Amino acid sequence: MDNKAYLDQIAVKGKVKSGPIFTPMLIKLIAAGVIALITMIIVGSIISGSNDKVKQTYERAYLRITNLAEENAPLSDYIEKIKDSDLRAYALSLVSSLKSTSIAVSSLSGNIGINTDKISKVVQSEEESNNSDLASSFEDAVLTGTIDNVYASKAYYQITMLLAIEAEARAKTPNQQFAQTLDLSTQDLTLLQENFKKYNQEH
Numbered sequence: 001m002d003n004k005a006y007l008d009q010i011a012v013k014g015k016v017k018s019g020p021i022f023t024p025m026l027i028k029l030i031a032a033g034v035i036a037l038i039t040m041i042i043v044g045s046i047i048s049g050s051n052d053k054v055k056q057t058y059e060r061a062y063l064r065i066t067n068l069a070e071e072n073a074p075l076s077d078y079i080e081k082i083k084d085s086d087l088r089a090y091a092l093s094l095v096s097s098l099k100s101t102s103i104a105v106s107s108l109s110g111n112i113g114i115n116t117d118k119i120s121k122v123v124q125s126e127e128e129s130n131n132s133d134l135a136s137s138f139e140d141a142v143l144t145g146t147i148d149n150v151y152a153s154k155a156y157y158q159i160t161m162l163l164a165i166e167a168e169a170r171a172k173t174p175n176q177q178f179a180q181t182l183d184l185s186t187q188d189l190t191l192l193q194e195n196f197k198k199y200n201q202e203h
Contacts, residue, residue: 055113057169069099075134078147079092081138081151083147094192101185105181112178137150166189
């Protein structure tokens with residue numbers, strides 16, 4: 001065997017047979033990895049979205065209660081315009097209940113993840129609109145001499161909406177103090193709701 005033939009033989013033996021870069025097994029592993037990554041992203045988005053909705057539920061309850069309970073809020077501001085003594089008593093009881101709940105909820109805001117300086121813009125807009133519409137209705141009622149009937153009707157509506165908001169927050173919260181606060185508020189509001197309902201039916 002001459003030198004050239006010998007060297008060619010060594011070269012052939014030294015070559016490593018290379019297969020395809022992407023074997024079926026490797027392709028399956030890559031596909032599994034991509035699917036796992038997508039699943040993690042989707043689950044993360046769902047959890048994040050769910051947490052945001054829960055937070056907004058708490059913010060809505062907090063802001064609705066505290067806004068309605070403010071000293072210059074429509075429910076308080078127009079009590080002196082009410083002529084019927086029974087209705088005025090109901091209104092005073094409602095405002096008193098809201099103020100007590102407002103103090104309790106405000107003290108718990110940090111415990112339930114509410115940053116009172118960074119309330120969701122969506123929730124803020126809803127609550128500002130609610131108070132603005134309420135004030136406008138009362139102002140028109142004063143001008144037309146129908147404040148008693150309008151106050152009773154709007155108070156009943158506000159209580160009904162607040163009960164629904166509190167029920168949603170109550171169902172979602174694991175915080176026992178917040179739950180108890182909402183339970184007490186619900187008891188008070190339910191009784192007051194009946195009073196305003198009765199007044200509306202009789203007038």
